[in-house]
Amino acid sequence: MNLFSNLSDHTAYHASRRGDMMMASDNVKTLSYAQAWEHINSIAAHIQAEGIGKGDRVAILAKNSVDNLCIFLACARIGAVAVGLNYRLTAPELDFIAGDAEVKLLFMDQEFHCLRGDYLNRIGCVCIDSDESAPILAAWLETPASLNEVEITGDDILFQMYTSGTTGLPKGVLISHGNVLANSYQAPMSTGIGFREGERGLVIAPTFHAVGLVGALLGVIYGASMIIHRDYDPVGMIETLAKEHISTVAVIPVMLQFSLAMVPNIKDYDFSELHTINYGASPISETLLKECIDAFGCDFVQGYGQTEATMALSFLTAADHRKALAGRPELLRSCGRAVFGSEIKIVGKDGVELPLGEIGEIIAKGPQIMQGYWNNPEATQKTVVDGWLHTGDAGRMDEEGYVYIQDRVKDMIISGGENIYPAEIENLLVSHPQIQDASVIGVPDAKWGEIPLAVLVSGGQPELSAEELSEFCRGKLAGYKIPRKVEYIAALPRNPTGKVLKKDIRVMMAEKYPAVS
Known part of the structure; x- marks a missing residue:
């Protein structure tokens, strides 16, 4: 048996060994690992009963919730490929993505009924909460259904996540079980920080994006407990970090800025169990970092990556942040060094590696790199060349291996x-x-x-x-x-x-x- 070949191995293990421990909780539902495993299996069986098989696409148009996460894990259980839909897009944009992915079944929150276009209206739909136009998840699960076991390997696709379409049409990034498991091992190896059994993580970032989804999956893989927020609320985040004894959370710096501004009495809160705040998407200023350390009293870790790299290519570790505040502030402009088991290079337009300090395109190689773009071999060949992911980011590297992102290559001004x-x-x-x-x-x-x-x-x-x-x-x-x-x-x-x-x-x-x- 190839151990840890798929995500479901981990969920099953925790259900059998620590079944009474909470897996996830939102403001509606709380499930232990054993209860979650039963719920996941039931959803998986009913998805199969809808005629969905291994490799078929299942869309999720919903905000963060325990059910949302369990639907994703149910797809993983039977080899169906989850496609998280961004509810901030328009109906035509969502219809393009659903049609491109050839989605066969939709799970959604009732509030997004208005976002169903022609394609999404033609396929089967299950409403997670309530909607007169579709069966409700709880009632849908009441019909008897049997689960057929499916062999899942590390090479099988776990999810198909669409790029934001900042240039051209969105592309479906294919991420395998093996990609996610590799990145979940790379993260703690590289930062020295990871989930431990029983620790609590706060999930705020939407799970239709890599930070929210893979962050939640890290908790599942390591047997942690997750408090799930439906939306980002500046005050709610602070209160949950303190009252729910949260150990770690992933945010973007602007969220920290908003929360500090909205909670002037932040020193009255107890963050003694919060050991790490992970952030990404942009660097953090020295001023904001000092304010956050003073408020939260915890370590900070910055991650750099993109959808095509599952989640992380590099980390600026907690030790790096301490170095920055102890006399090396330039490190805060860095996105850190390559994660364990990966390589990063800076290359010129000809693909040849540049000398240290020179600006070129950041390329990366490692086990977390995507399997390609769905039905788009031309874009895949341009983006992944000889195993190297061409990120489209311009940057430089110093003699210690720290990478400094200058900008997107396409945003360069001449x-x-x-x-x-x-x-x-x-x-x-x-x-x-x-x-x-x-x-x-x-x-x-x-x-x-x-x-x-x-x-x-x-x-x-x-x-x-x-x-x-x-x-x-x-x-x-x-x-x-x-x-x-x-x-x-x-x-x-x-x-x-x-x-x-x-x-x-x-x-x-x-x-x-x-x-x-």
Whole structure:
């Protein structure tokens, strides 16, 4: 027997050895590992009764919940491929994804009935809570159904997660059981921190994205207990971290910023059992890190990855954060070093590895790299070359192996023949006390081809003029990198994982700056 070849092996093991221990709890349902295993098997049997077999796609259009997680685990149990649908998309966008994935069955929350387009209305549907137009999960499970055992290997696809479509149409990323299990071993090996039996994790990030889903699966794999929040609530997160004795949580830095702002009496809360806050999607400022350490008194770990890499390619560990605060603040601009069992290189346009310190594309190789894009061999061949994932991120590496992301390759600005990476400028801008958030894009210029435009969020502070901003940047940035123009908006558009949607900003600025690149 090939041990740990699939996710269900772990769930079954914990159900048999620590069945009384809580697996997951939300504001509606709490299940022990034994109860969850029974629930998972029942759902799996009923999915099979709908004619769904190994390799068939099952969509989940729902917010975080115990049932949502169990439906995913039920698909894993019988080799069906779960496709989490982003409920923040429009009905036509969801219909495209469902049609592309050839989904055969839909599980959904009733509030998203309005998001069912032509394709989703043609297939079978089970409502997780209540809906007059579809059977309710609890009633659906009352009909007798027998589970047929299915052999699942590490190479079998566990889930199909769609890219955010920041460039072109969304692509279905194929992640196998083996990919998830490998990444779940790489994470604690690389950080020195992992779930222990009985520890409690807080799941806030939506499970239609890798951070939320794989984060929850890590808890299942290691026999932890998960408190599941349906949505992110700044105050609710703080209260749950304290009252539910949470050990670890995964967030994006802006969530920490909001929570600190919304809970002025945060020092009244007891976070003594919170040992780690994991964050990603963007770096954390030294100021915010110090505020968070003062408030929570725990370690911080930053993860860098993408959907095509299951979850993590590198980590900036808790020890790295301590080094940063002890005299090496530049480390906070790094996304850390490659995870255990993986390699990261920086290459030029010709694919040849660049010398240390030079900026190029970040590529990575390891057992967590996707199996490819669904029904898209051309995109797969362009993205994974000789086993190396081409991330599309521009970065550099120092002599210690720390990787510094400069930007997306496609977001690079070319001004007067010089390459400008917006992230470098953005990191400086957000250090100004009158700037809450910042994004930099290239706009056309007759003389230089492109020049940097700073799109800022003031957060109620007095707005800086272009001249004031230029003065702030002078001496800290090369002259050609300093933004020549400034625009203010209420908030930067972001996707659910916190990444700024620069394509949306370009659309917003297109009328004022024609032919924005």
